[in-house]
Amino acid sequence: MPHEAYTLSLPVAGRRVVVVGAGAAGTRITRRLLAAGAAVLVVAPDASPEVRAAASAGLLDWVARPYRSGDAADAWLVHAATGSPEVDALVASDAERVGTWCVVEPPPHDRTTAAPGRASGRVALVGGGPGAADMITVRGLALLTEADVVVVDRLAPRTLLDDLSPDVEIVDVGKSAGDHPVPQHEINAVLVDRALAGKRVVRLKGGDPYVFGRGGEEHDACVGAGVPVEVVPGVTSAVSVPAAAGIPVTHRGLARGFSVLTGHDDAGRVPTSGDHTLVLLMGLARLERTCAELIARGHDPHCPAAVIEDGFGPRQRTTVATLATIAARAREMGVRPPAVAVVGDVVRRSPAWACAVEPALALAGAPAYRAEDRA
Known part of the structure; x- marks a missing residue:
């Protein structure tokens, strides 16, 4: 039986962290590590403009070649984000052998359309809390990290989107006073359409979905279309x-x-x-x-x-x-x-x-x- 992932936070400030891969995922990981104060070494034959600029500015070290066993020998933490299962597995094996923490970036979600008549997708109405990224519930965060599509409000904790895989579709339906660019019936349609296409959809809201969040309407639209829907409460503002x-x-x-x-x-x-x-x-x-x-x-x-x-x-x-x-x-x-x-x-x-x-x-x-x- 599959087990749930165990999440934790690690203090990386001042510690050596090796990131293998400098594509979209590696760049996102590197950005967060630098913000946390880590001493970052990137190993990749090519790198994004952001990683190149950070290396030129002396904010990190970049070894411009493919990964070799031993590159992470003196690291406190290793991130494998090459997108190649073989290379990432080698990085993880090397890290395990020397007792080093290792995080392997999961491969991009399979976003192929479900077969006709088979609605394998689902919708989660997730309350993101009052806006701070660390106020979302554990369940809400877990569903967000698994999402293929995120339909997001203006007051939701948007910084969490930076941590998602680059292949996740972000649909911005934010509203402000007197400005509702996406009507509610269209939001309902997006949730249903993506789920019927086999996607794991998260409707990320500020506060709680059922406290002036129109979550009940979205729930009813999903149920009416035969789409499985879960409501994850949030901390209401x-x-x-x-x-x-x-x-x-x-x-x-x-x-x-x-x-x-x-x-x-x-x-x-x-x-x-x-x-x-x-x-x-x-x-x-x-x-x-x-x-x-x-x-x-x-x-x-x-x-x-x-x-x-x-x-x-x-x-x-x-x-x-x-x-x-x-x-x-x-x-x-x-x-x-x-x-x-x-x-x-x-x-x-x-x-x-x-x-x-x-x-x-x-x-x-x-x-x-x-x-x-x-x-």
């Missing part, structure tokens, strides 16, 4: 992005529940007390109108509010204010999507609240907002 800003969506004594809405939903239907957290996804454009609706429906205008932009990304930033002022404050700070808004007493747990709002309220002579003052 509705919970993880506030957490990254120090805001739990529930907290004993502060919040007993929470609601998640998009900026297009009727926010007036949620409980109005500050001990019920409201999380708004994709709501930056309508933030001012949403806040006005909440206040008109009974929310305290002094209730704490926050907007976290680019959660887990390089420009993550938290802007805090009250419900009555958060929209103006976000506009003043130049907040840009993607952003998650949070309204409720739990916002007071954010370090940004203690640093910015409470001193400002005290300076203005306004009473501090206290959760225990709720009616």
